[in-house]
Amino acid sequence: MSEPSTATHAxxxxxxxxxxxxxxxxxxHGHEAHDPIxxxxxxxxxHFDTPQQQFDAGKLGIWLFLLTEVxxxxxxxxxxxxxxxxHPEVFVYAHYFLDTKLGALNTCVLLxxxxxxxxxxxxxxxAEKKMLMINIVxxxxxxxxxxxxxxxxxxxxxxxxxxxxKNFQPKEQIWELKSFRDKHPEAAEYxxxxxxxxxxxxxxxxxxxxxxxxxxxxxxxxxxxxxxxELEPLLAAGLVxxxxxxxxxxxxxxxxxxxxxxxxxxxxxLHGFHVLIGIGIWVWMLLKAxxxxxxxxxxxxxxxxxLYWHLVDLIWIYLFPLLxxxx
Amino acid sequence: MSESKDQGPASDPEGSVKTVETTAxxxxxxxxxxxxxxxxxEPKKDDHGHSHEHGAHADGHGHGLAHTMPLPLLFGxxxxxxxxxxATVAVTSIDLGAQGNLIVAMIIATVKAAxxxxxxxxxxxxxxxxxxxxxxxxxxxxxxxxxxxxxxxxYQHLVDEYRAQQLQQK
Numbered sequence: 001m002s003e004p005s006t007a008t009h010a011x012x013x014x015x016x017x018x019x020x021x022x023x024x025x026x027x028x029h030g031h032e033a034h035d036p037i038x039x040x041x042x043x044x045x046x047h048f049d050t051p052q053q054q055f056d057a058g059k060l061g062i063w064l065f066l067l068t069e070v071x072x073x074x075x076x077x078x079x080x081x082x083x084x085x086x087h088p089e090v091f092v093y094a095h096y097f098l099d100t101k102l103g104a105l106n107t108c109v110l111l112x113x114x115x116x117x118x119x120x121x122x123x124x125x126x127a128e129k130k131m132l133m134i135n136i137v138x139x140x141x142x143x144x145x146x147x148x149x150x151x152x153x154x155x156x157x158x159x160x161x162x163x164x165x166k167n168f169q170p171k172e173q174i175w176e177l178k179s180f181r182d183k184h185p186e187a188a189e190y191x192x193x194x195x196x197x198x199x200x201x202x203x204x205x206x207x208x209x210x211x212x213x214x215x216x217x218x219x220x221x222x223x224x225x226x227x228x229x230e231l232e233p234l235l236a237a238g239l240v241x242x243x244x245x246x247x248x249x250x251x252x253x254x255x256x257x258x259x260x261x262x263x264x265x266x267x268x269x270l271h272g273f274h275v276l277i278g279i280g281i282w283v284w285m286l287l288k289a290x291x292x293x294x295x296x297x298x299x300x301x302x303x304x305x306x307l308y309w310h311l312v313d314l315i316w317i318y319l320f321p322l323l324x325x326x327x
Numbered sequence: 328m329s330e331s332k333d334q335g336p337a338s339d340p341e342g343s344v345k346t347v348e349t350t351a352x353x354x355x356x357x358x359x360x361x362x363x364x365x366x367x368x369e370p371k372k373d374d375h376g377h378s379h380e381h382g383a384h385a386d387g388h389g390h391g392l393a394h395t396m397p398l399p400l401l402f403g404x405x406x407x408x409x410x411x412x413x414a415t416v417a418v419t420s421i422d423l424g425a426q427g428n429l430i431v432a433m434i435i436a437t438v439k440a441a442x443x444x445x446x447x448x449x450x451x452x453x454x455x456x457x458x459x460x461x462x463x464x465x466x467x468x469x470x471x472x473x474x475x476x477x478x479x480x481x482y483q484h485l486v487d488e489y490r491a492q493q494l495q496q497k
Contacts, residue, residue: 059393063457063461064460070467071468078472081476082476111409112405114405114408115404115447125395299392314443317440318433
């Protein structure tokens with residue numbers, strides 16, 4: 001497909017060069033118009049000698065850009081590392097609110113789009129115009145799927161009051177969550193009993209007029225000492241303090257729980273923003289591809305877009321276990 | 328597809344330049360076949376023209392500015408990535424200790440990242456300088472994280488003292 005089209009381009013230029021080819025005629029380098037390499041490569045910018053030089057320069061540029069991207073995200077990964085080392089219980093607590101299935105689905109969607117992106121580079125190199133366009137369309141479709149799943153997740157968090165800072169007002173208690181109940185059924189039941197006890201304790205003094213100590217002692221008898229299975233997950237999630245071996249201890253969510261959602265929204269938000277930008281660039285590439293611009297001598301833009309896309313995928317590869325798969 | 332094969336001097340109006348290149352590429356391709364250089368990941372003949380190293384082709388501008396990824400390899404890498412994704416989800420249900428699960432998850436993520444870098448981003452066939460650039464970013468990231476965590480660890484006793492004070496006040 002490409003060769004005939006390249007040949008036509010070349011033939012056109014030999015007789016009447018397209019406007020682009022004339023640009024460098026104005027800068028006093030008249031000889032370039034007769035440069036056979038530039039004449040044969042309509043997409044070779046006049047400041048490059050060969051397509052190879054142009055390609056290598058572009059490649060160096062995109063890798064430098066990816067380096068800055070890694071450092072850009074490094075700040076957020078640093079915040080994550082510091083907060084997780086300071087408050088591990090917050091991360092254990094909060095991860096029950098995330099849907100691992102949706103996270104895994106998005107991981108697969110991004111991986112598949114990475115394949116189609118890499119395949120698109122091959123198509124561009126081999127000038128397979130139709131397959132190139134198909135692969136770009138699949139990549140864009142995967143990107144939209146990813147953003148749709150993200151939208152579902154964000155909407156769910158908004159409705160459940162799982163937002164950063166002051167807006168963190170979860171509607172559901174962690175022991176009411178399916179993800180927690182499935183994993184730690186005993187702990188969930190114990191937490192429920194403990195929570196009911198807390199409620200009673202709060203009501204009891206007013207009703208009976210008894211001293212708090214007396215009431216606590218009385219109610220505490222109703223709750224046996226927790227077993228290892230019951231206590232361990234609650235300790236890990238920071239729902240009870242280490243003193244909770246004392247059955248009269250109360251249950252509450254970790255104080256810094258909202259910080260997790262600050263980190264979650266910033267990391268996934270910045271990543272999602274990159275996906276959106278990626279969609280824009282892929283649409284641009286689709287337009288260029290539809291005009292048959294790409295072939296063995298000119299596929300840099302597709303390659304560079306794919307490299308950017310792979311980096312977005314790379315970051316998600318780390319975000320997924322760090323946010324969704326906390327043990 | 329075999330489009331890349333139909334490149335011939337006949338279709339080329341700028342004959343002199345391109346003919347030389349095409350011959351050079353063909354020579355290299357046949358050299359590859361003759362030397363029996365192991366390229367198991369390249370099943371199609373028309374991939375051979377692209378498989379030579381950059382250095383040998385530094386000034387090439389006719390055919391293949393970079394390595395072309397064979398499709399079986401691309402799909403193999405995707406398969407491995409999906410399998411590792413399943414593995415990393417599955418391993419979460421196994422208790423490996425407070426840090427154990429995190430370490431295993433990070434090792435799996437790093438293997439996945441390496442697969443993406445080496446094959447999807449074709450760093451394996453790219454100029455080594457680009458790989459050095461990217462590894463530099465990883466090095467800077469590690470420095471950033473380790474220096475910060477180190478520094479934070481230095482002040483852990485202050486945090487502990489403050490919390491103990493607060494508990495006492497209660």
